[in-house]
Amino acid sequence: MNSTAVDTAGSAPSTFLCHEEPPAHNGTLLGFWIYLMSDCFIFASLFACYAVLGTNDAGGPSAAQILDLPGLAVNTALLLLSSVTFGFAMLEMARQRKRAMLAWLAVAGLLAAGFVGLELHEFHDMIEAGAGPDRSAFLSSFFTLVGTHGLHVSVGILWLIVLMVQLGKFGLTEANIRRLQCLSMFWHFLDLVWVGVFSFVYLAGVLR
Amino acid sequence: MSHPSSPGHADDTLHVHQGSLRGYLTGFVLAAILTIIPFWLVMGHVFDSHWLTITLVLLLAIVQIFVHIVYFLHLDTHSEGGWNMMAFIFTIVLVVIVLGASIWVMYNENANMMPMSPQYQRSGDS
Numbered sequence: 001m002n003s004t005a006v007d008t009a010g011s012a013p014s015t016f017l018c019h020e021e022p023p024a025h026n027g028t029l030l031g032f033w034i035y036l037m038s039d040c041f042i043f044a045s046l047f048a049c050y051a052v053l054g055t056n057d058a059g060g061p062s063a064a065q066i067l068d069l070p071g072l073a074v075n076t077a078l079l080l081l082s083s084v085t086f087g088f089a090m091l092e093m094a095r096q097r098k099r100a101m102l103a104w105l106a107v108a109g110l111l112a113a114g115f116v117g118l119e120l121h122e123f124h125d126m127i128e129a130g131a132g133p134d135r136s137a138f139l140s141s142f143f144t145l146v147g148t149h150g151l152h153v154s155v156g157i158l159w160l161i162v163l164m165v166q167l168g169k170f171g172l173t174e175a176n177i178r179r180l181q182c183l184s185m186f187w188h189f190l191d192l193v194w195v196g197v198f199s200f201v202y203l204a205g206v207l208r
Numbered sequence: 209m210s211h212p213s214s215p216g217h218a219d220d221t222l223h224v225h226q227g228s229l230r231g232y233l234t235g236f237v238l239a240a241i242l243t244i245i246p247f248w249l250v251m252g253h254v255f256d257s258h259w260l261t262i263t264l265v266l267l268l269a270i271v272q273i274f275v276h277i278v279y280f281l282h283l284d285t286h287s288e289g290g291w292n293m294m295a296f297i298f299t300i301v302l303v304v305i306v307l308g309a310s311i312w313v314m315y316n317e318n319a320n321m322m323p324m325s326p327q328y329q330r331s332g333d334s
Binding site: 029030033034037040041044045047048049051052069073076077080083084087088090091185188189191192195196198199200203204206207208 | 236311
């Protein structure tokens with residue numbers, strides 16, 4: 001900075017003038033992290049809703065009667081494995097091994113798809129049994145919270161598919177690596193939120 | 209990189225770490241253990257006291273969330289020049305306020321409200 005101030009000529013186009021401010025090197029990752037933190041607030045308010053309304057079953061089925069814990073265990077395992085396999089994909093990315101990375105990404109995507117499929121199946125069974133979101137305040141808050149999480153995972157899968165096409169076509173470019181790092185954060189973040197869901201909504205829910 | 213690296217961000221690249229195989233496996237094993245214990249506590253009816261079980265389940269969840277943050281999200285005080293951590297701490301404070309205060313306020317509201325007769329409650333949701 002100081003050395004450039006001794007630019008004497010002034011006739012030559014000054015090299016130190018920044019015509020275009022380059023974005024901060026990790027600006028995208030930090031911005032995406034802040035988005036995730038704001039997403040935390042969405043989930044926090046939905047968790048607060050469930051905490052307040054979770055026992056208001058209006059004479060309908062209670063959490064202990066309707067929630068399926070063995071199914072939940074399978075779902076939790078699927079999402080955790082999906083998170084770890086996505087981590088393996090990131091390791092392969094760091095080693096510039098595109099095929100192995102795409103394979104791990106595919107595994108992570110399929111595990112997450114299994115998660116969404118099981119969740120939709122559970123929702124379907126609950127609605128069939130007359131425990132839809134319109135039944136009681138407990139079920140409204142349950143479907144809103146778990147459904148919002150499921151929607152996030154579904155959008156994550158869509159993002160993953162689009163990104164895999166891009167990675168296959170253009171390879172590990174700088175932009176693609178940045179996108180993959182963002183998706184990786186998103187993916188792990190959703191697993192983190194799920195820890196709250198299965199502990200607070202399901203396990204603590206059936207005991208209240 | 210299309211632009212010459214600016215001095216302020218020169219060492220940021222060092223901190224963009226993808227983790228290691230060891231880190232992911234450690235995180236996975238810890239997360240699995242911290243998941244299996246609460247499921248066992250609830251499904252095995254280990255304790256008679258529901259509130260003891262709920263407290264343990266929620267404590268284990270908080271521990272597991274931190275395991276995820278350290279081993280999967282790689283959050284430390286150095287990433288993004290510490291701004292990640294600042295944003296995270298800010299979020300924790302607000303989340304605790306939102307959750308804690310909502311539960312506190314609504315619990316008191318509930319406890320101090322006039323009792324509702326069962327008939328009235330039933331007619332409301334029919």
